[in-house]
Amino acid sequence: MASNEFPPQLKIPATYMRGGTSKGVFFNLADLPPAAQVPGEARDQLLLRVIGSPDPYGKHTDGMGGATSSTSKAVIVSQSQQPDHHVDYLFGQVSIDQPLVDWSGNCGNLSAAVGPFAIHAGLIPPECIPHNGVMAVRVWQANIGKTLVVQVPIRNGQVQETGDFELDGVTFPAAEIQVDFMAPGEGAIFPTGQLMDRLEVPGLGMLEATLINAGIPTIFINAHSLGFSGTELQGDINGNADTLALFERIRAAGAVKMGLISSPEQAASRQHTPKVAFVAEPAAYVASSGKTVEQTDIDVLVRALSMGKLHHAMMGTAAVAIAAAACVPGTLVNLAAGGGEKTSVTFGHPSGTLKVGAEARHTEQGWEVEKVTMSRSARILMEGAVRVPFA
Template sequence: MAYAPQRRIPATYMRGGTSKGVFFRLEDLPEAARVPGPARDALLLRVIGSPDPYGKHTDGMGGATSSTSKCVIIAKSSVPGHDVDYLYGQVSIDTAFVDWSGNCGNLSSAVGPFAIANGLLDPSKVPQDGLCTVRIWQANIGKTIVAHVPMAGGQVQEIGDFELDGVSFPAAEIVLEFIDPADEGEGEGGGAMFPTGNLVDELDVPGVGTLKATMINAGIPTVFVNAADIGYTGSELQDAINGDAKALAMFEAIRAHAAVRMGLIKDVSEAATRQHTPKVAFVAPAASYTASSGKRVAAADIDLCVRALSMGKLHHAMMGTASVAIAAAAAVPGTVVNAASGGGTRNVVTFGHPSGTLRVGADVRQVDGQWTVTKAVMSRSARVLMDGAVRVPADVC
């Protein structure tokens, strides 16, 4: 039997923050994959190498973790006042599923560099040296991100001395501003920073108990619980949780019931169809611990400890979007995150995660009794790892 040659699709493999993914220009995709639907999903699944029952992504570009099973599609913006549209797909590892329900804050840092390098910006907006400001429309959630990308000699500056815990080597700093980052959400609480209307809820989770929880739409829908309430200290590393099937089932139960309370799904049975959101995280007061790199994190250097799960596993560092949620929740007196950080008011928080620490800021305000976050700011870095083309079987799409 004769088989057609593989299809060649221009692509760039990039690291952004503590994640990496395959980046495409919309115009370079096969025609059937230029619009949402089964053809696009099938293409991205094959690019990444999913579904993989072995959980290794041996036959694809994925890295078999939630941080490395990602695809991004970039196009010149269709939204006035923006330079590019950014669409993000979180590809499941072991199932044939691409989740389009949220953003990736880490890969957001690579969008500006990719857009500049691929000629998607008006040349008059790109300086030879200094900072290039890229206004990004995050199409998954309908939000604006402003990236400040360093330039040198007319090209994106990738190498520098900015260190980001969770990334092995230093690089050039990229400052990201997430404008009005409260996720639109769905259901009764859609569009509200606190979709249930409360800073703290009693979340009933069968088999787990009743937990004090802060559920927030900022950066990405996230549910925060206290580490002590579920038997943890907040200083755990991946090995303490990701090999524990009972613990992972508990976290998925918390996530599913929080999703219902947040109006993201109607029934817990729907949680499997929305794996990317909401995130579930647990917090604890600042404490000293040794990060996964062997670096010692001192309690005096952080405001609190946070651990978060992504796609069913404890994240090796911290998702960028969840960092926005952490900063926003920490800034509002009365949330479980604010309480863990010592209470009071703050617009900047430094938290400890499995790979080290991260500092992130958020501006919040209260209008007519409702809290809103106007902006969150953090620093990330990005680098091209490889560019050229990916290849997929001709019959994929």
């Protein structure tokens, strides 16, 4: 083919940001090519090419992705179409090795970066931003139709990014950003109406599980039922193809039980949700950083898988699910955390610990969660434009 038949790359304004223990490419909706400003194949193909997927080498060498579920992410932000909200936030989880962008859920970690991005991108009127203090950015999470309130610290009229808040799973300290997940469940948060269900898993048999839809649909199982301790790190799980295949069968069985898919085969095209996690009572372990987490530091151990691999820390939306489940007496998470009523939980994950608060109450319709709160941090890593071959 003649060289003049190859079109030049598009140059699209973009911001590369870390939020919590994730990072992704952020776009203002208005800056995208017209064909990608609406949902559909053009948008998906653009984001796949930006990230560098699908990549059979699993490296994302020719894109902005980091070849992990935590770093293969795209965010689109726009002025809100919802009353009493500042911005609309749409999250795309980009598969590494498949031509797939999963829009079925939120990213709780990158939620912390949406507020700062909205301010930097000029999507919030300057008169709404204090000179010093905290800007409560009201975000409409468009994937799941939920409200987030991102508490962004402001200093001298600008987003404060530096600080001394340390988050396990993130190397350097930064400014603390509180994120409130408002009414994160869909009414009654247990889709089957049960605090404990039994899943029939091929090759394993019957397995007890707590199925919850708060933050993100999540399947909780007891670590000991699979022969695990709950102190595992990535290397203990991700190098074993049989173990990963087992977790995928559990995920598929749980997705069917939750009514998210009608057959286990459909789970392959819905990689982002639901999540699957395993829990255990507190125990001491050495985190991936080399830091010792003492038994007395935590209420419960939790390990979660994302996009088919054990996560290096904890997904923010899964942390919402953990807090919600821990605060409802009788769930597997609550029992592993010692049982009883709770308003917060500190859990141990592969990178360290995290404390999350939750407000849950029992109604005639069942258990409902009014709010889950956690602290994250976020900062801009690079801003300018991405270049992408896109017709």
